[in-house]
Amino acid sequence: MAARLTDLSGQRYGRLTVLDRAGTIHTPSGWSCPVWRCRCDCGAEAEARGDLLRRGDKLSCGCLRREVAQARGEANRKVAPGYRAAHSRVKAVKGAARSHACAFCGAPATQWAYWHGDPDELTGLNHGKPTPYSADPDCYEPMCQSCHGRFDRRINEIRRGVGL
Ligand SMILES: [Zn+2]
Numbered sequence: 001m002a003a004r005l006t007d008l009s010g011q012r013y014g015r016l017t018v019l020d021r022a023g024t025i026h027t028p029s030g031w032s033c034p035v036w037r038c039r040c041d042c043g044a045e046a047e048a049r050g051d052l053l054r055r056g057d058k059l060s061c062g063c064l065r066r067e068v069a070q071a072r073g074e075a076n077r078k079v080a081p082g083y084r085a086a087h088s089r090v091k092a093v094k095g096a097a098r099s100h101a102c103a104f105c106g107a108p109a110t111q112w113a114y115w116h117g118d119p120d121e122l123t124g125l126n127h128g129k130p131t132p133y134s135a136d137p138d139c140y141e142p143m144c145q146s147c148h149g150r151f152d153r154r155i156n157e158i159r160r161g162v163g164l
């Protein structure tokens, strides 16, 4: 059986542009396949089997796979921390609330309060009650006990009012 040779030079597959023929792969079972030298959009050169290129199984020098793997890793890291973990993180990033002044009255703060402004808001259990919170430390403000209480009551009114 004479392998029909298709010239892939100049073709584009994903990020790869085929430059020229690099050789042929022969397997012990007698199967063979042309290998093409390609230029990847990232600047790297790569060799790719013709059948993989044409099937769409080879789309880059490997940079695409790395980027996808990285994006997946970041998505996994974004998996929401629990309510308590999120609050510990606020403390770790911004310091103890006691070292800050209350955002409302300026008295020494006693706690970090979720500012209710996070578009990716989460809901967790606080003392058994579903409570909105954020994974982003920037969405917390230091407050004293009484301002925090007043603030949360006000937020609850607003939330009920707009049907949230
Ligand atoms: Zn590449």
Ligand SMILES: [Zn+2]
Pocket: 102, 103, 104, 105, 106, 107, 143, 144, 145, 146, 147, 148
């Ligand atoms: Zn206060």
